[in-house]
Amino acid sequence: MWLLRLLAVLTVIAxxxxxxxxxxxxxxxxxxxxxxxxxxxxxxxxxxxxxxILERVAVIPV
Numbered sequence: 001m002w003l004l005r006l007l008a009v010l011t012v013i014a015x016x017x018x019x020x021x022x023x024x025x026x027x028x029x030x031x032x033x034x035x036x037x038x039x040x041x042x043x044x045x046x047x048x049x050x051x052x053i054l055e056r057v058a059v060i061p062v
Contacts, residue, residue, distance in 0.1 A: 004048070011041045 018034030021027070 008041075008045075011037065015041075 015034045015038050018030045018037065021030035022034070
């Protein structure tokens, strides 16, 4: 779980870095990079949450 938290923090830093690079250079490549990284990380997070929810539901109490 610590690995997922570390990846989440690194993703937030990368997205913020892309937005800041766009602000300073006005090059739209950085904004596209940040948006693409944000979208993919959001998709991965939602899939992970779905797996965790399914894991809770699938466990049959004894």
